[in-house]
Amino acid sequence: MPNSRDFLRCxxxxxxxxxxxxxxxxxxxxxxxxxxxxxxxxxxxxLVLFDVFSAIERLVQANETFWQVLMxxxxxxxxxxxxQDHYTLFLIGTIFIYSVAVLGINVQLGYAGVIxxxxxxxxxxxGYTAAVFLQNTSIPGSLTLPLGGLFAAVxxxxxxxxxxxxxxxxxxxVTMAFALLMKVFLEVSEWLGGPQGLSLPPLEFMGINFxxxxxIMGKECSFYVKYDMxxxxxxxxxxxxxxRVERSWMGLAMDAVRIDETAxxxxxVNVTRWKITAFTMGNFVIGMAGALYxxxxxxxxxxxxxxxxxxxxxxxxxxxGIGSIWGVIAATAFMVVIPEKFxxxxxxxxxxxxxxxxxxxxxxxxGLLPRKPRSYAMGGRS
Amino acid sequence: MNKVxxxxxxxxxxxxxLTALNRLDLxxxxxxxxxxxGPNGSGKTTFFNVVTGIYRPTEGRVFFDGKDITGASSxxxxxxxxxxxxxxxxxxxxxxIFDNIMIGNFKRHDxxxxxxIFRRKTFQKTCEEEVEKAIELIRLLNPExxxxxxxxxxxxSMIDRRRIEICRALIGKPKLLFLDEPSAGMTHDETNQLMDxxxxxxxxxxxxxxxxxxxxxxxxxxxxxxxxxxxxxxKLCDGTYQSIVENPLVQEAYLxxxxxxxxx
Numbered sequence: 001m002p003n004s005r006d007f008l009r010c011x012x013x014x015x016x017x018x019x020x021x022x023x024x025x026x027x028x029x030x031x032x033x034x035x036x037x038x039x040x041x042x043x044x045x046x047l048v049l050f051d052v053f054s055a056i057e058r059l060v061q062a063n064e065t066f067w068q069v070l071m072x073x074x075x076x077x078x079x080x081x082x083x084q085d086h087y088t089l090f091l092i093g094t095i096f097i098y099s100v101a102v103l104g105i106n107v108q109l110g111y112a113g114v115i116x117x118x119x120x121x122x123x124x125x126x127g128y129t130a131a132v133f134l135q136n137t138s139i140p141g142s143l144t145l146p147l148g149g150l151f152a153a154v155x156x157x158x159x160x161x162x163x164x165x166x167x168x169x170x171x172x173x174v175t176m177a178f179a180l181l182m183k184v185f186l187e188v189s190e191w192l193g194g195p196q197g198l199s200l201p202p203l204e205f206m207g208i209n210f211x212x213x214x215x216i217m218g219k220e221c222s223f224y225v226k227y228d229m230x231x232x233x234x235x236x237x238x239x240x241x242x243x244r245v246e247r248s249w250m251g252l253a254m255d256a257v258r259i260d261e262t263a264x265x266x267x268x269v270n271v272t273r274w275k276i277t278a279f280t281m282g283n284f285v286i287g288m289a290g291a292l293y294x295x296x297x298x299x300x301x302x303x304x305x306x307x308x309x310x311x312x313x314x315x316x317x318x319x320x321g322i323g324s325i326w327g328v329i330a331a332t333a334f335m336v337v338i339p340e341k342f343x344x345x346x347x348x349x350x351x352x353x354x355x356x357x358x359x360x361x362x363x364x365x366x367g368l369l370p371r372k373p374r375s376y377a378m379g380g381r382s
Numbered sequence: 383m384n385k386v387x388x389x390x391x392x393x394x395x396x397x398x399x400l401t402a403l404n405r406l407d408l409x410x411x412x413x414x415x416x417x418x419x420g421p422n423g424s425g426k427t428t429f430f431n432v433v434t435g436i437y438r439p440t441e442g443r444v445f446f447d448g449k450d451i452t453g454a455s456s457x458x459x460x461x462x463x464x465x466x467x468x469x470x471x472x473x474x475x476x477x478x479i480f481d482n483i484m485i486g487n488f489k490r491h492d493x494x495x496x497x498x499i500f501r502r503k504t505f506q507k508t509c510e511e512e513v514e515k516a517i518e519l520i521r522l523l524n525p526e527x528x529x530x531x532x533x534x535x536x537x538x539s540m541i542d543r544r545r546i547e548i549c550r551a552l553i554g555k556p557k558l559l560f561l562d563e564p565s566a567g568m569t570h571d572e573t574n575q576l577m578d579x580x581x582x583x584x585x586x587x588x589x590x591x592x593x594x595x596x597x598x599x600x601x602x603x604x605x606x607x608x609x610x611x612x613x614x615x616x617k618l619c620d621g622t623y624q625s626i627v628e629n630p631l632v633q634e635a636y637l638x639x640x641x642x643x644x645x646x
Contacts, residue, residue, distance in 0.1 A: 241499065244498070244499045244502065245498070245499065248498035248499065248505060249484070249488065249491045249492070249493050249498055250493060250495075250498045250499075252477075252481055252484055252485065253485075253488060253493060255474060255477060255481070256474060256485045259474040259475075259476070259477070260472050260474065262436060262456070262472075263468065263472040263474075264485065265435070265455070265456035265457055265460075266434055266435075266436070266456045266459075266460060266465075266466060267460055267465070267485050267486045267488065267550070267554070268456075268457050268460040268461050268488055268489055268554070269457070269485070269488055270457055373476075373477070373478045373481075373532060373533065373534055374477065374478060374481055375532065376505075376506070376509045377506065377509075378502065
């Protein structure tokens with residue numbers, strides 16, 4: 001438990017943060033959204049310039065567990081506030097799922113340095129796996145999640161040989177080729193619905209039908225509240241998993257491989273083993289996220305999983321800070337909310353994404369919330 | 383007589399038309415500190431790279447501790463008991479001191495999924511023990527570094543980085559240590575200090591055998607028990623420091639030949 005001063009500081013910070021996010025999510029007029037965004041950007045830049053940002057980082061780092069609890073509570077509060085708003089709840093769920101997917105990319109690129117330009121393809125494999133199993137079998141919805149992960153990991157292993165035999169740009173090209181191949185395959189495959197895609201039956205889980213609205217404590221709630229809860233649970237699981245990978249000998253071995261393969265090999269690190277491990281684990285996580293995304297959308301087609309989406313995953317990672325878990329979540333929220341809220345820019349969103357990534361690389365190359373030196377303990381440094 | 387720990391016979395490394403090592407024969411006894419000297423480009427670092435599996439030798443054989451390790455992978459060579467440092471420091475700069483040292487210690491770590499992800503309590507305990515071991519090792523070289531063991535290596539001075547590199551090579555308890563110009567980028571005093579530290583460590587670990595690449599002859603004379611001189615990939619001679627310094631071939635390689643009157 002933090003001391004009372006840190007307790008108050010952390011709570012106040014979290015309250016401010018979530019009030020801001022709440023107002024941003026609730027805003028409907030484009031002018032007010034623009035005002036909120038400008039305010040937010042101004043505050044962040046001021047905090048960074050006046051070195052308050054690093055003080056906040058230290059505070060959060062010292063009270064890690066408490067901060068995580070606060071973030072969870074704040075998120076639940078947001079869901080409670082928007083309990084009837086289908087659209088906002090859907091956005092929140094999308095943020096959770098995309099965060100999980102980018103955490104998968106983070107294990108691959110951020111830890112082991114294996115570049116993956118086909119993130120959206122593995123996301124799609126997870127989604128299509130869920131759709132096929134839910135349509136054709138009586139497997140419960142909860143099981144289709146790990147199945148989606150499994151299929152993504154297994155199909156991803158087809159790519160292992162070419163990815164491991166090449167390096168740098170060439171292995172990036174291999175994954176790009178796979179992404180394009182996958183898209184074409186989905187479009188022409190009769191069995192997977194071709195360009196029309198597949199629809200998924202409503203998810204049933206522990207006797208709860210996910211397509212019906214529910215009443216919680218006398219309040220009528222959107223059915224998306226249920227999806228948000230499942231998405232949040234998956235995000236928490238992915239968070240804990242990726243954190244533990246990072247703070248273990250596995251994470252260290254992957255870092256060693258990423259930074260200097262030759263030196264790592266001279267210290268007995270099995271470079272191939274760690275690249276395979278990271279790639280497969282990452283794809284599993286991405287596949288699980290894809291399966292849940294398909295269930296939440298209840299209808300998927302190839303245009304949900306294009307090469308641009310793969311680029312979006314990578315941009316989120318760059319923007320948030322490569323290797324930084326909180327950075328991934330923050331950047332995902334940003335990248336998902338902006339184009340949705342700002343319909344004017346919807347058409348130009350890839351332009352805006354690339355401008356932001358360029359600005360980040362120029363002015364803050366380690367990302368919005370850079371990765372911290374490793375501590376092996378959970379729950380904050382003493 | 384001491385037992386021969388390492389030997390190579392006819393070791394040759396060709397890069398296209400360039401012969402970086404030419405039929406090198408070398409034997410190292412257990413407990414020796416062998417100084418490897420020679421002008422720039424004479425094949426000293428290539429020798430390290432060939433032995434530690436970064437390059438595959440074109441010809442020749444390498445034996446270590448009774449085993450044939452010719453052309454073995456870097457990983458196998460390390461597991462057999464040869465650790466090294468690099469001429470241009472190859473630490474992971476953004477990782478902490480502790481992380482960097484632990485990279486040399488994977489031989490002893492359980493890298494399995496279950497013990498790393500699920501048994502966090504046990505993991506935490508081994509981790510704390512490892513911190514103790516790393517601190518013990520750092521204390522031998524520079525006690526001031528103990529306090530910043532969880533800080534990134536990027537913040538350290540050159541000499542401290544070298545120290546961490548040596549710690550990383552030593553924590554896995556190798557039988558043979560290759561030091562590739564540990565003095566590069568350091569002042570004369572710093573080099574002397576580092577060498578004293580290496581000698582002090584050597585007296586602790588009698589079994590340790592060291593091969594040292596070094597340009598400063600004063601240092602070579604001070605710390606080595608034997609020397610070998612390379613020039614254009616060939617061994618000119620080997621023996622005690624005194625014998626190689628007096629060898630006319632070595633003087634010629636380093637200083638050039640006296641010009642005879644006919645040539646003028």
